[in-house]
Amino acid sequence: MNEISSVLTPVRHGLVMAVLALILGALWAAYMATHHEQLHGAFEAQQEKAQQINMQHMMEGMNMDGMHAADQHSGHSHGSAQTDHHAGGNEVHSHSGNLAMDAMQRLLRGHIHFMGIGLLSIVLLLLVLSTGLKTCWKNVFGWTFGLGALLYPPAWILMGFRTVELGPQAAEASVLWLFGPAVGLLVGSLLALLVVILLEWSGLKRLRLFAWAFS
Numbered sequence: 762m763n764e765i766s767s768v769l770t771p772v773r774h775g776l777v778m779a780v781l782a783l784i785l786g787a788l789w790a791a792y793m794a795t796h797h798e799q800l801h802g803a804f805e806a807q808q809e810k811a812q813q814i815n816m817q818h819m820m821e822g823m824n825m826d827g828m829h830a831a832d833q834h835s836g837h838s839h840g841s842a843q844t845d846h847h848a849g850g851n852e853v854h855s856h857s858g859n860l861a862m863d864a865m866q867r868l869l870r871g872h873i874h875f876m877g878i879g880l881l882s883i884v885l886l887l888l889v890l891s892t893g894l895k896t897c898w899k900n901v902f903g904w905t906f907g908l909g910a911l912l913y914p915p916a917w918i919l920m921g922f923r924t925v926e927l928g929p930q931a932a933e934a935s936v937l938w939l940f941g942p943a944v945g946l947l948v949g950s951l952l953a954l955l956v957v958i959l960l961e962w963s964g965l966k967r968l969r970l971f972a973w974a975f976s
């Protein structure tokens with residue numbers, strides 16, 4: 762048991778974060794399952810409110826058009842039936858037509874990615890351990906995979922909660938500060954691991970150019 766523990770030491774912090782991601786994913790799924798109606802109902806109420814405001818804007822636009830009919834021959838028009846305005850005044854281009862469903866789907870993706878990336882990180886960190894990399898580099902992989910597994914899924918959850926209020930595109934843009942670094946950590950780690958495996962497989966790791974990274 763002690764031997765296993767010492768073998769895992771270089772990536773132990775990453776494994777802890779990945780297991781934590783699995784635990785959070787399971788808890789999040791349990792929360793969604795037990796509060797499904799509550800969440801969906803709240804999103805629908807939010808959507809209804811936004812639609813009412815949208816209708817109000819359109820009616821106001823039509824009234825303005827009526828009042829300024831004389832202006833129309835000059836080419837000016839007020840409001841557009843094709844542009845959907847949201848509660849916050851943002852334009853919304855929803856293809857599914859049901860923002861509450863979009864929001865629920867994004868919340869669910871938080872669970873899927875907690876579980877998927879948690880598991881993926883554990884497997885890939887074991888692969889990192891099996892390479893001949895120096896301990897300090899294995900340590901770095903532990904941080905990048907571990908933090909990626911913990912940071913990426915909450916971005917979906919945050920985006921889900923903002924989807925109805927802001928609209929799908931604006932909600933996505935509002936979490937880019939979290940999405941960007943998290944995807945960078947995960948994709949960067951995957952690419953780096955691929956390079957390490959290729960260097961070992963081809964024997965190029967013995968070249969002086971790469972040898973500094975291997976023990």
Ligand code: HEM
Nearest residue numbers: 866867869870873874876877878879881913944947948951
């Ligand atoms: C670097 C890691 C990953 C990134 C950047 C990523 C990104 C994404 C994105 C952007 C979507 C949405 C696609 C769309 O809007 O149609 C998505 C969906 C999905 N991902 Fe991932 N993903 C990753 C890892 C994984 C892993 C490891 C799993 C394994 C379980 C997974 C399972 C899924 C599933 C099942 C969907 C579809 C969910 C749905 O239909 O609602 N992903 N992923």
